[in-house]
Amino acid sequence: MSSRVADLFGVKYPLIQAGMIWCSGWRLAASVSNAGGLGIIGSGSMYPDVLRDQVRMCKVATDRPFGVNLPMLYPDIEAHIATLIAEKVPIAFTSAGNPTQWTAQLQSHGIKVVHVVSSVKFALKAEAAGVDAVVAEGFEAGGHNGREETTTMVLVPMVCDALRIPVIAAGGISDGRSMLAAMALGADGVQMGSRFVCSEESSAHINFKQRVAQAGEGETILTLKEITPVRVIRNGFYQQVQKAYGEHASTEQLKAVLGRARAKRGMFEGDLEEGELEIGQVSGRVNEILPAARIVADIMNEYEELRTSLCRK
Amino acid sequence: MSSRVADLFGVKYPLIQAGMIWCSGWRLAASVSNAGGLGIIGSGSMYPDVLRDQVRMCKVATDRPFGVNLPMLYPDIEAHIATLIAEKVPIAFTSAGNPTQWTAQLQSHGIKVVHVVSSVKFALKAEAAGVDAVVAEGFEAGGHNGREETTTMVLVPMVCDALRIPVIAAGGISDGRSMLAAMALGADGVQMGSRFVCSEESSAHINFKQRVAQAGEGETILTLKEITPVRVIRNGFYQQVQKAYGEHASTEQLKAVLGRARAKRGMFEGDLEEGELEIGQVSGRVNEILPAARIVADIMNEYEELRTSLCRK
Numbered sequence: 354m355s356s357r358v359a360d361l362f363g364v365k366y367p368l369i370q371a372g373m374i375w376c377s378g379w380r381l382a383a384s385v386s387n388a389g390g391l392g393i394i395g396s397g398s399m400y401p402d403v404l405r406d407q408v409r410m411c412k413v414a415t416d417r418p419f420g421v422n423l424p425m426l427y428p429d430i431e432a433h434i435a436t437l438i439a440e441k442v443p444i445a446f447t448s449a450g451n452p453t454q455w456t457a458q459l460q461s462h463g464i465k466v467v468h469v470v471s472s473v474k475f476a477l478k479a480e481a482a483g484v485d486a487v488v489a490e491g492f493e494a495g496g497h498n499g500r501e502e503t504t505t506m507v508l509v510p511m512v513c514d515a516l517r518i519p520v521i522a523a524g525g526i527s528d529g530r531s532m533l534a535a536m537a538l539g540a541d542g543v544q545m546g547s548r549f550v551c552s553e554e555s556s557a558h559i560n561f562k563q564r565v566a567q568a569g570e571g572e573t574i575l576t577l578k579e580i581t582p583v584r585v586i587r588n589g590f591y592q593q594v595q596k597a598y599g600e601h602a603s604t605e606q607l608k609a610v611l612g613r614a615r616a617k618r619g620m621f622e623g624d625l626e627e628g629e630l631e632i633g634q635v636s637g638r639v640n641e642i643l644p645a646a647r648i649v650a651d652i653m654n655e656y657e658e659l660r661t662s663l664c665r666k
Numbered sequence: 667m668s669s670r671v672a673d674l675f676g677v678k679y680p681l682i683q684a685g686m687i688w689c690s691g692w693r694l695a696a697s698v699s700n701a702g703g704l705g706i707i708g709s710g711s712m713y714p715d716v717l718r719d720q721v722r723m724c725k726v727a728t729d730r731p732f733g734v735n736l737p738m739l740y741p742d743i744e745a746h747i748a749t750l751i752a753e754k755v756p757i758a759f760t761s762a763g764n765p766t767q768w769t770a771q772l773q774s775h776g777i778k779v780v781h782v783v784s785s786v787k788f789a790l791k792a793e794a795a796g797v798d799a800v801v802a803e804g805f806e807a808g809g810h811n812g813r814e815e816t817t818t819m820v821l822v823p824m825v826c827d828a829l830r831i832p833v834i835a836a837g838g839i840s841d842g843r844s845m846l847a848a849m850a851l852g853a854d855g856v857q858m859g860s861r862f863v864c865s866e867e868s869s870a871h872i873n874f875k876q877r878v879a880q881a882g883e884g885e886t887i888l889t890l891k892e893i894t895p896v897r898v899i900r901n902g903f904y905q906q907v908q909k910a911y912g913e914h915a916s917t918e919q920l921k922a923v924l925g926r927a928r929a930k931r932g933m934f935e936g937d938l939e940e941g942e943l944e945i946g947q948v949s950g951r952v953n954e955i956l957p958a959a960r961i962v963a964d965i966m967n968e969y970e971e972l973r974t975s976l977c978r979k
Contacts (some may be wrong), residue, residue: 472883506819532849570820
């Protein structure tokens with residue numbers, strides 16, 4: 354399967370597992386890379402020494418390319434950058450920040466840089482900053498999200514038309530069918546988060562994995578737009594947020610409701626009521642916890658079957 | 667091109683022009699039907715005698731199938747139903763109401779019934795009510811919209827998996843590329859609104875058509891969720907709504923801000939600041955006012971080209 358994204362990363366399939374807090378450590382990343390996709394370690398929930406250890410374990414577990422997701426507003430971002438350079442991580446996915454800040458430095462060490470965007474405006478800025486590719490992530494995606502609320506169906510073709518570098522579609526994609534739709538929109542590859550939360554190798558708490566597998570339609574919502582928009586499951590914590598809105602809470606009051614370590618509590622420690630459960634709308638279509646290699650194989654098989662059947666129509 | 671939707675309606679292409687208030691009278695509907703798609707008259711902004719005249723003119727202008735959109739909460743819905751039966755309109759698209767109410771009566775007169783839904787739950791209810799097909803309309807769609815905020819990318823495969831009857835995808839679709847994506851998701855056909863607002867035959871005011879053609883990304887928003895969620899362009903009227911929210915307005919106060927005939931003022935009379943400008947996110951991808959026949963031909967040509975090129979990959 355030839356694609357600009359597979360070629361850029363040196364992987365078999367243009368299928369990327371999103372680097373997610375609390376869910377994607379070395380086990381998941383290495384499993385996805387070994388299966389022919391691109392696995393990514395999510396560094397946003399890791400202390401610097403944890404990330405270094407995770408990267409080292411990933412290199413032992415796979416000899417294929419893998420990446421690290423770097424939320425650029427992370428307080429110890431310089432230590433993470435130093436780890437990527439020292440450990441010769443081949444690919445960095447940067448998000449939540451300014452792509453001009455680290456792109457050149459990472460690239461000067463041979464690291465490919467991909468930036469996550471939610472609009473054409475930010476996509477053009479990322480391209481101007483010299484990144485190698487962008488992830489265009491729609492409103493339906495889990496976790497932190499753009500303010501424009503543009504969905505994958507609308508965002509991806511706009512970004513593809515505006516940029517010359519490869520575009521990876523994200524948001525609402527979980528299987529071969531939605532991957533084919535994203536490729537039809539013009540994407541060069543796809544990134545999936547929710548689907549890989551429900552993998553055996555994900556480091557998410559089993560309670561969270563099971564909750565995601567059970568989630569039905571309409572169970573997620575984009576909230577806390579005054580702080581940073583985030584898509585979560587409507588649980589007890591979300592009800593507390595809703596109560597605060599009902600009482601016309603200020604941004605400071607909302608931050609107090611959010612408190613600290615809410616995502617860890619929910620996604621890593623398995624407290625489904627008091628924790629913040631970040632996940633995409635497509636959790637409604639993810640119903641099984643499976644080995645990552647099986648997920649990759651199923652997606653690519655379905656993709657090829659559907660592509661062939663679309664051709665015969 | 668064979669498809670369950672084209673076969674159901676007896677048209678050449680499974681491409682439907684949405685029946686929209688103030689925008690889609692007989693000129694637009696007949697033009698789309700004559701071009702091989704399915705044109706639909708939007709009855710929600712028409713008095714009963716206006717609808718009757720529009721249907722009669724449509725029958726003169728085309729000998730091909732066309733439809734009428736019926737918002738079931740319309741105050742004079744019984745008169746509209748009587749018109750469809752008396753004038754032998756072949757197809758009704760019902761929305762905003764309970765599909766059990768009129769489906770059997772319409773079908774007993776040989777009228778095909780399609781119901782618009784925003785969730786699997788409502789889709790299953792529509793199927794149980796005996797409708798011939800559903801439109802699954804995502805969060806990115808213009809005008810009135812579902813409360814679940816499920817996007818087209820996530821909604822369409824879920825509805826396709828749950829139903830046996832044909833599924834028409836809507837929301838974020840404006841060209842051959844997005845049509846191909848919707849078909850890849852499993853849809854049997856597509857419905858487009860915003861694209862046909864910007865047609866020469868649309869009855870929208872030229873100011874509104876030009877505003878839609880100029881709209882960029884992020885210019886629409888889903889608002890007034892306490893009344894009925896509606897996607898509009900962020901203009902002066904929307905600022906008034908935002909001001910009311912800032913002052914913690916009650917639902918009654920929001921209704922007072924909305925007032926009466928806001929959509930007519932904006933979309934039909936061309937008052938771009940005081941009017942309510944209902945349109946989809948995909949307005950950011952619609953940049954030209956074209957004849958409806960040209961729109962249909964361009965979409966189908968692009969669809970076939972992209973389908974062929976996806977096959978070669």
